[in-house]
Amino acid sequence: MTFLRRQLPLLITLVSGLLFAAQYYVPHPSSELMLTSVTKWLQIIGGFALILGVTSLFHIHAVKIRRKEPGWGYSFILYAGMVGTIVIGLRDGGKETIDGAATAFGWIYTFMMVPLQGTMFAILAFFIASAAYRSFRARSREAAVLLIAAVIVMMGRVPLGEYLIPASGDVTQWILNVLNASVRRAILIGISLGAVALSLKIIFGVERAYLGGGKE
């Protein structure tokens, strides 16, 4: 059992990791064919991951409803919404329109999902304004620099700012292109080096957390 639970996954990871790291540099047709096949597998696995996610969500909320845990009413609404949408979606073949006419699934999408998601995101503007008023204070020199930069960028990104202070647009461009880009690049390089190190650790079996716990 240890072989199946531990050694085989480690072996598959090692062989696959090394093979596909090398594949990138080999443009031979058979190498490309192998990549095509494996990415198709990945797409299929991606589809199954979706089923797994939906099943898990169903399970979590079913337990909440059965035990009548605090907030179980929300779980019930989520359950009803999901089941209703899936049933109607399957009936309409997952199409929002058929021959130009909106389906029931399309109606749910256009008049429920789109405005609800839009509203959730739009509410952020109100909370950001409130949070900025309460917490965006120049408590230190660093905070003051951040504050000034934020004000300049906010001015430079809207026509009214450029109209009142014409230089704000150019200063904003400089902040974004020079200061922001260089710092972001440094962070990206750090993250990428970390990703390379972690990948090597996984490929060579040093990092085994992905195998999960359980008995040996």
Add this chain to the structure above:
Amino acid sequence: MTFAERMLSIDRRIIFLVIGLCTLIPLLYPVGLAIKVSPEVRSVYDYIESLPEDSVFLLSLDFDPASKPELYPQAVSLLRHAFKKNLRVIGMTLWLPGTGMANEVISRVAREEGKESGKDYVFLGWSPGGSSVIINMGQDLYKAFPTDYNNQPTSELPVLKGVQNLRDVSYVISLAAGTTGIETWYVFGKDKYKFELGGGCTGVIAPGLYPLLRSGQINGLIGGLRGAAEYEVLIGRKGKAVAGMDAQSATHFAIILLVILCNVFYLLIRTSTRAAEQR
């Protein structure tokens, strides 16, 4: 409680009201201030302008309805430009919740521009896998999407004639609200399959994409509603993005004013506290 302390603990509903009014009033009574076009938006426009007729343009609408206000106008402008230039347009999405919206925008703009599905454009829809979809399209587009969104076999569509994989695509633009998006298209697509890549994104993720822009990994970037408004100005068809810029100007200034006021009150409190301590 001093005046400054009272002002700092102001009811947040007043702030919500100010922001609400700053959004609503300019939408009802637009001012129409001039919009300056930035170099990163112009790069995208110039590249599409430089493409010869019948070139293949792929627009990946990698966002969900939450980002519709910023990215939908970008999609409309880009599609209008591409159709005006008689490019062959391939639409797709890597975000499942955005599929219906992506189909709607492409079909609507195509109808307005007198273009025909299958002949002038195709909407491939969504396929699971994110980065795997990009690699698969790079290897063989017909294996990644055997049929389009309307269940038509992609191999039989005139719009895809001569297109076997991403190497045959002249220009790809990902309109992204996060990951999977522009970075994914660069890492798994452009780097290997050597097509030109541009980007459009929400305002909040735009600063994070500037390293890609500066290094030439993407040739242009349309950032947020402002970027969409700039593109509308460039194609000469002002729409929802230009209309929204006055509201955005007003809300930005309201937030700036609130931040300044908050700091003035904060400094007043700090000064009076220090003075009291010294006494």
